[in-house]
Amino acid sequence: MKKATPLFLILLTGLALYSCKQKATQTSSVPAQELTLNRDLPGHIRLFDGQTLNSWEKTNFGPQGEVYVSGDMIVMNMGDGCTGINYTGSFPRMNYEVTLEAMRISGTDFFCGITFPINDAYCSFIVGGWAGVVVGLSTIDGKDGAENETTRMMHFNTNEWYKIRLRVKEAKISAWINDEQVIDFAYEGKDLNIRPEVSLSIPFGIATWKTTGAVRNLYVKRFENS
Numbered sequence: 001m002k003k004a005t006p007l008f009l010i011l012l013t014g015l016a017l018y019s020c021k022q023k024a025t026q027t028s029s030v031p032a033q034e035l036t037l038n039r040d041l042p043g044h045i046r047l048f049d050g051q052t053l054n055s056w057e058k059t060n061f062g063p064q065g066e067v068y069v070s071g072d073m074i075v076m077n078m079g080d081g082c083t084g085i086n087y088t089g090s091f092p093r094m095n096y097e098v099t100l101e102a103m104r105i106s107g108t109d110f111f112c113g114i115t116f117p118i119n120d121a122y123c124s125f126i127v128g129g130w131a132g133v134v135v136g137l138s139t140i141d142g143k144d145g146a147e148n149e150t151t152r153m154m155h156f157n158t159n160e161w162y163k164i165r166l167r168v169k170e171a172k173i174s175a176w177i178n179d180e181q182v183i184d185f186a187y188e189g190k191d192l193n194i195r196p197e198v199s200l201s202i203p204f205g206i207a208t209w210k211t212t213g214a215v216r217n218l219y220v221k222r223f224e225n226s
Contacts, residue, residue, distance in 0.1 A: 043222065055089045057085065065212065082113075082200075095223040098164075100163075100216070107211025112127040113207045115194055115206075117204060123140075124194050124198055130145075136150040139195060140191070141190055150185050162177055163176075171187075172186050
């Protein structure tokens with residue numbers, strides 16, 4: 001997603017910090033690296049069988065790229081805007097945790113945008129947006145992931161898997177990337193919403209923005225009400 005002048009200085013700062021680390025590679029090859037999620041904990045429900053798009057449908061954004069299963073992952077090809085998938089099965093609205101692995105294959109914007117329910121509202125967890133370096137919740141009190149209290153700058157390598165965990169509970173939204181906590185947000189009294197670009201991702205969906213990305217090992221765990 002792109003937004004006008006208010007983000008200009010943020011992007012310049014983020015790109016300056018990470019430009020020395022960015023690689024120019026824009027390839028669609030799939031690396032051999034593996035990053036295994038821990039499945040020893042009980043209660044995890046598999047959302048993707050690793051072979052088909054059963055329980056998922058391609059999101060009809062309009063200018064989206066091709067979506068397909070390759071090996072054990074779902075690939076979302078770069079489009080002229082969002083490309084994504086929606087989960088068609090039953091999904092909790094509160095007290096749950098989603099785990100998955102995501103990878104940017106090519107492009108320079110977000111390769112994993114998770115739109116999720118939170119009671120009667122919706123929000124998005126954006127990974128690698130706004131020139132590829134911003135992580136945050138979008139939106140909070142009308143401010144998107146690049147300009148609210150959850151905004152964080154991170155570097156993401158192309159063709160590298162990242163383990164993502166998103167937890168939604170009664171008082172707080174939490175998120176981790178490769179076991180590092182990046183979101184710890186108490187949302188009471190806050191107006192949670194989504195950007196219009198991902199409105200078709202509700203109630204639960206994953207999307208990219210002008211970027212080719214892939215996801216695999218998708219699970220959800222439900223918690224007892226608390």
